[in-house]
């Protein structure tokens with residue numbers, strides 16, 4: 001007995017200092033454990049066994065620019081329209097009614113219109129300005145229109161730009177001339193400046209080279225002159241265009257003649273580098289528009305070949321360049337040869353910067 005006690009004691013001491021010798025508990029991995037596990041198909045609850053629920057309504061979340069996650073209501077409407085068509089066909093089939101294609105077409109059109117006029121959030125979608133008549137244009141449409149063509153204004157009570165030639169108030173003869181010139185659409189500077197010119201407002205137009213600035217000032221000028229009686233003898237002109245160089249003056253003349261010939265308006269160019277007598281003769285025969293470089297026009301005025309007492313319309317083409325080239329005194333002298341009341345703006349706020357410069361020097 002004492003021996004057994006001793007053995008037990010020894011075991012306990014060994015266990016304490018050398019660790020126990022108990023066999024390790026075997027751990028079975030779940031993959032091992034369930035390797036041969038099988039279940040009845042009906043026990044599979046991961047999917048609905050009822051076919052009715054096999055294709056549940058699918059959410060179509062929209063992400064990206066202009067969307068927050070949500071449902072595509074337009075797609076749902078399309079699906080609903082298809083279903084409606086199917087049901088109609090089925091009903092017709094059952095009742096033996098004839099196929100009425102018009103009915104389907106009508107449903108199609110109605111649904112297409114509904115899908116187009118509502119966005120994905122079921123909000124009404126506005127049509128683009130190009131699809132609207134002038135009367136339907138909203139402030140927002142005009143803003144988008146101006147943004148589309150990079151048109152911006154500074155000034156008060158600015159008239160709306162014109163969207164097309166037909167919407168301008170140029171008159172049928174000028175519109176015909178524009179069509180014959182092959183100008184299908186107005187350029188942005190023309191869209192913005194022509195309505196201003198036609199409303200007898202002073203305008204400073206800024207646009208890049210080759211953007212159609214010439215027609216933008218020539219057309220309202222022609223429209224203004226078309227309402228006046230033709231000039232007799234040397235009493236003209238009604239309008240003067242000043243340009244810094246001979247070449248530019250000639251380019252403007254070419255552009256002006258395209259429209260002037262249709263209206264019986266006479267255009268004379270008065271530029272340096274050519275015989276002054278020839279130009280004097282043309283001025284004497286009478287003309288409604290003079291296109292000139294400042295120095296040569298001043299010579300003509302001083303020699304009394306030209307008078308500007310009927311001139312109410314002045315264009316300073318490339319005014320900044322004329323100042324850079326030192327033409328300011330000549331331009332000021334030409335403007336002073338016109339009756340001062342002609343150039344006095346109704347509203348002092350609307351005085352052209354250039355004119356102020358010329359008039360004060």
Ligand SMILES: Nc1ncnc2c1ncn2[C@@H]1O[C@H](COP(=O)(O)OP(=O)(O)OP(=O)(O)O)[C@@H](O)[C@H]1O
Nearest residue numbers: 182183184185186187208209210211212213214215
């Ligand atoms: N609406 C239009 N449609 C088609 N062509 C046009 C239109 N307006 C002008 N043009 C043509 O575009 C060309 C350039 O026009 P224009 O000479 O008036 O430009 P500009 O802005 O005055 O250029 P610049 O700064 O060189 O004087 C011309 O040949 C003109 O006939």
